[in-house]
Structure formats: structure tokens, C-alpha cells
Amino acid sequence: MTLTLEERVLVPVADQEDAERTAAAIGSYLGPESTAVMVNVVEKGSSPDAETRERHTEQAEEMFDRARSILADTPGSLETEVLFGVDIVETIFEEAKSQAVDAVVFLPREESRLVDLLAGDMARRMVKEAPVAVLALPNQE
Numbered sequence: 536m537t538l539t540l541e542e543r544v545l546v547p548v549a550d551q552e553d554a555e556r557t558a559a560a561i562g563s564y565l566g567p568e569s570t571a572v573m574v575n576v577v578e579k580g581s582s583p584d585a586e587t588r589e590r591h592t593e594q595a596e597e598m599f600d601r602a603r604s605i606l607a608d609t610p611g612s613l614e615t616e617v618l619f620g621v622d623i624v625e626t627i628f629e630e631a632k633s634q635a636v637d638a639v640v641f642l643p644r645e646e647s648r649l650v651d652l653l654a655g656d657m658a659r660r661m662v663k664e665a666p667v668a669v670l671a672l673p674n675q676e
Contacts, residue, residue, distance in 0.1 A: 539566040540611075542637035544670075546573045547627050549644065551598050557642040558602035560672045562609040564640075569611030572634055573602055576618045576626045592617045624660045631667050638668040 546561060548554040554573070561571060575595040599615040606613055620626025631639050643658045661669050 538564055539569075540564045540571075540638070540640065540670075541566040541568045543570045543572065543634065544638045544640045545627065545631045545634060545636040545667075546571050546640050547623075548573055548575055548598060548602070551601060553642070553644060554598035554602045555605060557672070558605040560642045560674075561640060562606050564672070565606070565609050565611035567610040570614060571606075571611060571640075572614045572616060572630075572636060573599060574616045574618050574627065574630055575599075576620055576623045578623055579619050579621060588619065591619075624657060624664060627661070628664065628666050636667060638670050639665065640670045640672060642672045642674065 540561075546557060548557050554575075557573075565571060575598060577591045577595075595615075595617040599613075602615075603613055616630065618626050618630055620629070627639060639661065641658075641661065658671065662671075
């Protein structure tokens, strides 16, 4: 049985490499009716100034452009959004509710155990705190 995402899904990405890996991984799951909303969450400690927001937005657009090129020959559509939030997981789920997506789809990143312990395991939080279905894609490597 082949899984096809025939609905609206939120796809969080952290950086250029993650956007490329995630786009390559999700491409085979997209169907003609799919809409992938790729988001990059910029963690902020306080309100970023306009210049900082613009710089982060430009960096995210580069990520999204690379993902678009990887997904160019796949069915479905790709929307993109740059988000700013104090808590990345919370910001992702707020956007999931706002966008009325059917699921959050992500490619787990390998982090060191120390980073997991200090920052909290984001993948675990994605599953435990989810207000919508969460799908972790298999690593393609």
C-alpha cells in the first residue's frame, strides 16, 4: 500500500539542508490534490527589528526556492510561510490550526543526545502535543 497525501499538510523546515531533504522526501507522497504548506519558524527571544525579520525572510525564501525546484515535477502545490515565535513547536501547531491543515508532516533530523536533553526533543514534542495528525517521514538516506 502506498501512502499519498491528498490533503493540505504543514511541512516545517529548519534550514537549507532540511528544506532540501524534506522536499525530496515528501515529493513521492504528494498527489494532484495535495497542498504542502512549507514553513520556516524563526525562534525569537523578543520582537525582532525590521532588518532582522527581512534577513530571516530572505534566507527562508532561498530555502523555499530550493524546495520548489526539487518539487517542480511533482503533483500538488507548494505554499510557503515564514513564522516568528518563541516556541517553535507551539508556533508550528498554531499555524497548523490557522491553516486548517489535516496533518503536520516532517522529516526528523538527527540531533545529538545532548542537544535533545538541553533543548527538548522536538520530534517527541511534535507527537505528544499535536492538535492534528503528525506524520514523520522515513529518512531517505
